[in-house]
Structure formats: C-alpha cells, structure tokens
Amino acid sequence: MAIEILKQEKAITNCIVKNEKGVMCAGHLKEYLTATEELKKQIPAKHSIYRCRRCLALYTMPEQDHLHASKSGSLLAPQKL
Numbered sequence: 850m851a852i853e854i855l856k857q858e859k860a861i862t863n864c865i866v867k868n869e870k871g872v873m874c875a876g877h878l879k880e881y882l883t884a885t886e887e888l889k890k891q892i893p894a895k896h897s898i899y900r901c902r903r904c905l906a907l908y909t910m911p912e913q914d915h916l917h918a919s920k921s922g923s924l925l926a927p928q929k930l
Contacts, residue, residue, distance in 0.1 A: 854891060854898070854907045861910070864901035876903025 855866070864874040881900040892898060892909045899908040 854909050857910045866906045874904045876901040
C-alpha cells in the first residue's frame with residue numbers, strides 16, 4: 850500500500866492541504882522521525898519526512914542542513930548585525 854506524500858521544494862512550516870470546503874488546514878509541520886522503513890523508501894535521498902499535527906498529511910522536503918548540526922558537522926556561524 851503506497852501512502853501519499855506531498856512533495857515540496859521549498860521549506861514550509863504550515864500544512865497547505867485544503868478540506869472539502871476549500872479551507873486550508875494550516876496545521877504545524879513537525880519532522881516525522883518515527884516513520885516506517887517502507888515510508889522512508891518512498892522519499893528521495895537527502896530529504897526529510899514531515900507530518901501535519903492537525904490532519905496528519907505527510908510531506909517530503911530537502912533536509913534543512915542548518916537544523917541538523919550532527920549531520921552537517923557544524924551550525925551556521927552567527928552573523929554580525
């Protein structure tokens with residue numbers, strides 16, 4: 850059984866799925882760290898899975914390197930104002 854995963858190229862933080870009345874969900878997206886192996890096989894390499902906390906829709910987006918210090922090696926350097 851294939852689960853529908855919405856693909857996004859740009860990072861988004863809120864769900865953009867619309868219900869039958871045309872109202873956008875706008876639930877918060879959180880990284881889905883406990884995804885099954887079957888689900889992980891459906892996404893491209895270097896992408897993360899996100900799930901809406903309200904309607905449970907699944908998204909895949911490129912990894913945010915600045916959020917994963919252990920994967921990229923270091924955090925972004927602070928910028929001077």
